[in-house]
Structure formats: structure tokens, C-alpha cells
Amino acid sequence: MILKACTVLGVSPEAGPVEWKRAYRRLAMRWHPDRNDHPEATERFKxxxxxxxxxIAVDAPEDEKTEAAPDAAPEEAQARAADIRLNLxxxxxxxxxxxxxxxxYTRGKACPTCAGSGEAGMSRTRFCEACHGSGRTHDAQRKLVSCTACGGRGFFTERICPDCHGSGRETADVNIEIVVPPGMLSGDELRLAGQGEPGDEQLAAxxxxxxxxxxxxxxxRLDGRDIHYRMPVGxxxxxxxGxxxxxTPAGTLVHTLDAGSTDAREIRIPGKGYPGRGNKQAGDLxxxxxxxxxxxLSPRQRKLLIQAHQDMLDSIDDSLPPVADWQDSHGLR
Ligand SMILES: [Zn+2]
Ligand SMILES: [Zn+2]
Incomplete structure (x- = not known):
């Protein structure tokens, strides 16, 4: 895992955090999807x-492990508010x-009344239900012990912010119009800079x-960018x-079939499947x-088919060779 990470960054495991960071910044600058149009840029950046x-998780002492690498563009020195991830x-x-x-979608920022703590205003006291306010409960051996729910106090003091009802966040529903470029597939990602959680004086959005x-x-049915389906035809x-x-997703396509047999057959039309994107070519249909x-059969259709059959009998060697062979081998012709 460490070796693989080192390979990705092109550093040696002994190089140490300063070198790692330098390599990371250099590569992240090059592959950041905002700066690089390459279709693999997002994947590569991730x-x-x-x-x-x-x-850095391996290198960091235990208590610092939660500090992940900045996933912001490295040129942004400013810290950023959280990203929002949604399916489209x-x-x-x-x-x-x-x-x-x-x-x-809903995005929010710290509630200005309570500065995000969720607590503000007058305190309110609520009795602990676990110990009925006594601060003590019976344990499994029926011994009286200090109530763990309220820490032995018998009550809770609550200062719930009236503006955010204790959530600490002031949320708002936002509508934004987005443009989805052609040819995206399931799992492809669109990034809308600055449309995540809002920023403030310290944080960029x-x-x-x-x-x-x-x-x-x-x-x-998609297979990569190829589009497959079955279709009944006369x-x-x-x-x-004929x-x-x-x-097709782009509209109806007229295809000329070669004369052939009535066996089920697969036709493949290059480039008429799902459209391409970046350096990915369009798929086949x-x-x-x-x-x-x-x-x-209607009487007219029946008549036409019998005529066609008669015509084939007239050129039986070409049209129906096994029938001609059979007749020959039994002296019927
Ligand atoms: Zn209690
Ligand atoms: Zn609040």
C-alpha cells in the first residue's frame, strides 16, 4: 500500500513528508481537473x-491521523468548506x-446565532429519564451506581439555539442549472466549483x-460505449x-440489409452507439x-408469395439446390 502510493507519487518511502508533499503538489497541479482537460485527469487526481x-496517514502520529490531505486544488492556500457529493x-x-x-439540494453554513454550536440562549433543564432524576441507577448486580446517562447529575442542561433548533447549521435549498456535456457515462463526475457548502471569512466555499x-x-443495454439490443424483423x-x-439515441438510422438467410443475425454499425467523449471514441450499435x-397472410400476400415460389421452381438449381438434388437422385427430373 505504501509502496504503491510512493509509485503513484514517484517518491521513495524514505524521502519523508516534505518530499512527499512537494511531489503531491507538483502532480496535483498538473492533474487537477480544472487545469487539465485530459479525460483521465479526475481519476488521476483522485x-x-x-x-x-x-x-501521511501512515507517517502521522496516532492522534493526527484524521488530518487527511487537502483535497482542494493545491494552489488554493485558503481552507475550504466541505464538498457536497450527489448523484445525478x-x-x-x-x-x-x-x-x-x-x-x-440543501447546503448550509454555521448558524450565525450560535456560531455552529447548536447551543444558544436561555438554558433549559431536562430531568434524566434513565435515573428519574436521582443520578443513580442499579447495575446488573442490583448495586446502586452513578447514572452513566447524566453523569450522576440527574438532569441535563440544554441550551438549544432557537434559530437552528440545535443543528448548528443554517441550511437553504438551492436550485442551480447545470449543463451536462454529451457522452458522460454512469460513474463520471461533474465538479461545480464553489457550489458545495458555503464559505465565510476564513473558508472558501x-x-x-x-x-x-x-x-x-x-x-x-450499454457495454462500454457499445449499445446492444435485439430487434424482431420480418x-x-x-x-x-432491404x-x-x-x-439509436441520436434518432432513427436507416440500415440496408444484404440479402441473406433467415437465421438470427447480428449487425454491428461502427460509431453509431453511445457518443464519444474526450479521447474516448463513440461506441458501436x-x-x-x-x-x-x-x-x-392476406389473399394478396399469399398470391405474391406463391408467385415467388413458382419463380424459384423455375430456377430450382440456383434457388433451392437441395430440392433439385433430391429430385435428381430419385430420377424425378
Ligand atoms: Zn441519570
Ligand atoms: Zn443556531
Whole structure:
């Protein structure tokens, strides 16, 4: 784990915290998603931050272990309020084409009345229910012991802030409109700088991270950026060849089938699946066609098919070779 973190940062385990930090800052500057358009930048930046956190967590004495690496951009010397992470559920079509979304979420800052403590104003006394106010309870051996719930005092003093009802936070629902660029997949992340928990004199605002979640689709199944589905088509168009209409996220695509057999067949149309993004190419459209034989024939359809059959009998060697062979081998022709 430490060795892996060192490899990510390109430092030796012996280098020590100063060198680690220098390496981390240098790499984080280069890979911060705000500064680097590379599609892997977010992933790479996370990896670098995680590696650094791992190293300093191992190095730090026990009581400092909670101090994680700053996940702010390293050029920001100012401390930041917390980031907010939310899922953004959108349909496959919306994600493929890109879309605008209005999202509503709650963010807050320390309550100004109680400065975030949740306690303010007049104190209020509440009797301890565990010991009924006596400060003592019976233990398992039925010995009288000091009540652990109230520390033996028999009551609690509460000073609940009237403005935040003790939560210490003043929250507000916010609506923001966001633009989702085309071609994002489930798990891809959008970062909205400064839309996390609000800042104050000491803290810059945190960031809002939205993780894209594609809602399941009735037809399309994604495999990477390839889109797969099965589609029933009339057996005669599979046999004779001709145009069929294929749904795609970008609209209907007309595809010309070669004449062939009525066996189920898979067609793959390069680049017509899920759109690309960054250096990721668009996926393919992969459709499995199932032949459907006519359920019921109208008199006209029946007549046309019999005509086609008759025509095939006239060129039986080409059209129906096994039938011709059978007739030959039994002296019927
Ligand atoms: Zn008590
Ligand atoms: Zn308050």
C-alpha cells in the first residue's frame, strides 16, 4: 500500500513528508481537473490525492491521523468548506446528447446565532429519564451506581439555539442549472466549483460533485460505449435484403440489409452507439435481428408469395439446390 502510493507519487518511502508533499503538489497541479482537460485527469487526481493521504496517514502520529490531505486544488492556500457529493440520475438519451438540468439540494453554513454550536440562549433543564432524576441507577448486580446517562447529575442542561433548533447549521435549498456535456457515462463526475457548502471569512466555499447515474433503459443495454439490443424483423427482409429502421439515441438510422438467410443475425454499425467523449471514441450499435415469419397472410400476400415460389421452381438449381438434388437422385427430373 505504501509502496504503491510512493509509485503513484514517484517518491521513495524514505524521502519523508516534505518530499512527499512537494511531489503531491507538483502532480496535483498538473492533474487537477480544472487545469487539465485530459479525460483521465479526475481519476488521476483522485489517485494522487489518495496516495498522498495514505502516506501521511501512515507517517502521522496516532492522534493526527484524521488530518487527511487537502483535497482542494493545491494552489488554493485558503481552507475550504466541505464538498457536497450527489448523484445525478439522467436518462441515457439525455446523457448521450448532453442536457441542461436544474438540481435542487440543501447546503448550509454555521448558524450565525450560535456560531455552529447548536447551543444558544436561555438554558433549559431536562430531568434524566434513565435515573428519574436521582443520578443513580442499579447495575446488573442490583448495586446502586452513578447514572452513566447524566453523569450522576440527574438532569441535563440544554441550551438549544432557537434559530437552528440545535443543528448548528443554517441550511437553504438551492436550485442551480447545470449543463451536462454529451457522452458522460454512469460513474463520471461533474465538479461545480464553489457550489458545495458555503464559505465565510476564513473558508472558501466547497465544491459540488455530481456523479452521473444513467437510469436503466427499456431498449438499450450499454457495454462500454457499445449499445446492444435485439430487434424482431420480418423474415422476408432478412431473406431478400432491404432497408430497416434502427433506433439509436441520436434518432432513427436507416440500415440496408444484404440479402441473406433467415437465421438470427447480428449487425454491428461502427460509431453509431453511445457518443464519444474526450479521447474516448463513440461506441458501436450492435443489433441482433430475429426473423419473424408472417403470422397470417392476406389473399394478396399469399398470391405474391406463391408467385415467388413458382419463380424459384423455375430456377430450382440456383434457388433451392437441395430440392433439385433430391429430385435428381430419385430420377424425378
Ligand atoms: Zn441519570
Ligand atoms: Zn443556531
Amino acid at each position: 489517485e494522487i490525492s489518495a496516495a498522498y493521504e495514505c502516506l 440520475a439522467i436518462s441515457l438519451e439525455e446523457a448521450a446528447a448532453g442536457c441542461r438540468q436544474t438540481i435542487t 466547497g465544491d459540488l460533485y455530481l456523479t452521473v447515474v444513467l437510469t436503466s433503459h427499456r431498449l438499450y 423474415a422476408l427482409v432478412l431473406l431478400a435484403g 432497408d430497416i429502421e434502427l433506433p 450492435v443489433v441482433t435481428l430475429d426473423a419473424i415469419f408472417p403470422a397470417k
